[in-house]
Amino acid sequence: MTSSAEPAVVLAQVRKAFGPVVAxxxxxxxxxxxxxxxxxxxxxxxxxxxxxxxxxxxxRDSGQFTLHGREVDFTATAESKHAGVAVIYQEPTLFPDxxxxxxxxxxxxxxxxxxxxxxxAMHAEAEALFQRLGVRIDPRRSALGLSIADQQIIEIAxxxxxxxxxxxxxxxxxxxxxxxxxxxxxxxxxxxxxxxALVFISHRFDEVFALCDTVTVMRDGDYIDTRKTAETSVxxxxxxxxxREVDNxxxxxxxxxxxxxxxxxxxxxxxxxxDVSFEVRAGEIVGLAxxxxxxxxxxxxxxxGVDSYDSGSVTINGTLVPRDNPRAAIGLGMALIPEDRRQQxxxxxxxxxxxxxxxxxxxxxxxxxxxTAIENTMAGAWAAKLEVKTSSLDIDAxxxxxxNQQKVVIAKWLATNxxxxxxxxxxxxxxxxxxxxxxGLLSDLAGQxxxxxxxxSELPEVLGMADRVLVLCExxxxxxxxxxxxTPEAVMHAATHSLEVVR
Numbered sequence: 001m002t003s004s005a006e007p008a009v010v011l012a013q014v015r016k017a018f019g020p021v022v023a024x025x026x027x028x029x030x031x032x033x034x035x036x037x038x039x040x041x042x043x044x045x046x047x048x049x050x051x052x053x054x055x056x057x058x059x060r061d062s063g064q065f066t067l068h069g070r071e072v073d074f075t076a077t078a079e080s081k082h083a084g085v086a087v088i089y090q091e092p093t094l095f096p097d098x099x100x101x102x103x104x105x106x107x108x109x110x111x112x113x114x115x116x117x118x119x120x121a122m123h124a125e126a127e128a129l130f131q132r133l134g135v136r137i138d139p140r141r142s143a144l145g146l147s148i149a150d151q152q153i154i155e156i157a158x159x160x161x162x163x164x165x166x167x168x169x170x171x172x173x174x175x176x177x178x179x180x181x182x183x184x185x186x187x188x189x190x191x192x193x194x195x196x197a198l199v200f201i202s203h204r205f206d207e208v209f210a211l212c213d214t215v216t217v218m219r220d221g222d223y224i225d226t227r228k229t230a231e232t233s234v235x236x237x238x239x240x241x242x243x244r245e246v247d248n249x250x251x252x253x254x255x256x257x258x259x260x261x262x263x264x265x266x267x268x269x270x271x272x273x274x275d276v277s278f279e280v281r282a283g284e285i286v287g288l289a290x291x292x293x294x295x296x297x298x299x300x301x302x303x304x305g306v307d308s309y310d311s312g313s314v315t316i317n318g319t320l321v322p323r324d325n326p327r328a329a330i331g332l333g334m335a336l337i338p339e340d341r342r343q344q345x346x347x348x349x350x351x352x353x354x355x356x357x358x359x360x361x362x363x364x365x366x367x368x369x370x371x372t373a374i375e376n377t378m379a380g381a382w383a384a385k386l387e388v389k390t391s392s393l394d395i396d397a398x399x400x401x402x403x404n405q406q407k408v409v410i411a412k413w414l415a416t417n418x419x420x421x422x423x424x425x426x427x428x429x430x431x432x433x434x435x436x437x438x439x440g441l442l443s444d445l446a447g448q449x450x451x452x453x454x455x456x457s458e459l460p461e462v463l464g465m466a467d468r469v470l471v472l473c474e475x476x477x478x479x480x481x482x483x484x485x486x487t488p489e490a491v492m493h494a495a496t497h498s499l500e501v502v503r
Contacts, residue, residue: 006069008033008166008197009054012223014063016049021391023049027063028223029199029216031166036188036198038208038229041218041241042433044389044401047201050218051168055087056080068165086159087168092151096144101126103143104158129157133187149180156187167191168199173207185211203430205234217241242433249432250464251440253447257467258282261451262334262420264303267312272298273475276312280420280451285442287466287486288455290495295475296455297339300422303453304336305329316420330359335413339424339455345409346397353379353393356411382411387437403434410441421445424455439465459488471495 014027024046031037052058056074074080112118126139217224217240262280273295301307305326314321322328338344356379386407427435469486471479471494479494
């Protein structure tokens with residue numbers, strides 16, 4: 001790429017408002033062919049709105065939008081796709097009952113003699129696309145059961161078959177393992193080398209600096225700056241994102257460790273995890289680490305009673321927790337914040353107040369009646385305590401940023417006054433400023449005597465927040481490490497070797 005190259009995409013001084021709410025004041029982005037361009041910013045910075053304008057989901061109110069030097073104003077996604085724009089979302093939307101090939105050519109099947117669908121020709125072209133991307137996927141198999149990583153590759157193959165010149169990847173690695181991320185990055189680099197323009201949206205700075213050539217920062221609906229990744233640092237980008245220095249991303253304070261709150265003994269589930277035993281004490285944050293598929297979330301769900309197990313026992317404060325009974329677990333003082341907040345943690349179309357009050361509604365009711373005023377009073381107190389940013393408690397949770405949705409889920413469970421909090425991927429998909437806030441909250445809760453079991457795929461988060469680290473590999477605990485002994489090397493060694501050690 002040279003300075004004289006014509007940009008593939010230019011957005012400048014773009015404004016977009018939804019009634020009184022201004023999502024973009026002066027959004028901006030310039031992306032060149034043959035480059036991978038990161039777009040970063042806190043939740044609510046305007047990234048998604050900017051992408052949806054490029055994709056044709058929204059129309060800008062004002063500002064400049066050009067594609068390959070031509071001014072455009074898309075009114076539908078079909079226009080954007082026809083112009084060569086493709087968006088690869090974090091959770092692809094394939095038709096599960098159709099084959100891989102049928103998903104790629106949906107709505108534009110290759111026709112042969114008699115205008116019949118030429119399936120062999122479609123399969124051959126799909127195979128050629130995957131070969132070009134350097135991946136092996138059977139184009140004849142059903143899309144049902146494919147991993148998120150394979151689904152994303154299929155979306156990319158579809159984009160290439162449509163001759164897309166601009167590809168936008170929105171948080172594409174959030175649900176991928178390390179090997180899958182490496183494969184996706186190899187595909188992205190090959191597309192860049194073909195001269196396509198790529199936009200990469202992520203909260204993971206290690207990935208931004210490993211993959212991207214340039215990075216644009218947005219904050220509060222405004223374009224802030226664009227820099228070459230080779231000429232800047234994570235600290236500088238974070239400061240631009242939040243408008244201040246984030247000095248302490250992991251504000252872990254020393255807490256007084258008390259008696260055991262949770263005891264798990266010999267928990268086993270055939271083919272999932274085996275002989276899992278550990279304790280979590282009052283005031284202690286225990287990190288559960290391991291690679292994707294190691295069984296971390298499955299253990300947490302079994303402890304809470306969502307999933308069944310074959311043998312073993314779970315006790316909380318000395319009382320045996322009945323298996324397969326989340327209601328009993330809640331009654332005994334257990335809370336579970338799941339990794340998928342939208343599907344499992346929230347009623348996404350319900351209001352903020354209804355979500356926060358959902359678990360404790362029976363406690364708030366009088367003679368079986370619950371008024372909106374009582375619900376709002378309780379929910380408002382928790383929303384204020386966790387600094388949930390919302391214009392009203394009556395708005396749907398679906399309209400909120402990821403960080404604020406996570407705060408609502410945390411508020412919902414803290415309202416139950418638990419003695420044990422299990423939190424799975426506490427900061428997945430949220431921005432760096434909100435991460436620091438959530439970490440500070442967890443540290444404060446531990447300081448107040450709450451026992452916390454924290455599951456995270458982000459090793460710095462585990463090392464930064466946990467008093468002890470338990471490592472799972474292939475469904476077994478392979479290491480129990482103190483905070484002092486929990487180094488990246490020690491955790492990764494235990495995560496990739498199934499030799500069980502004394503805990």
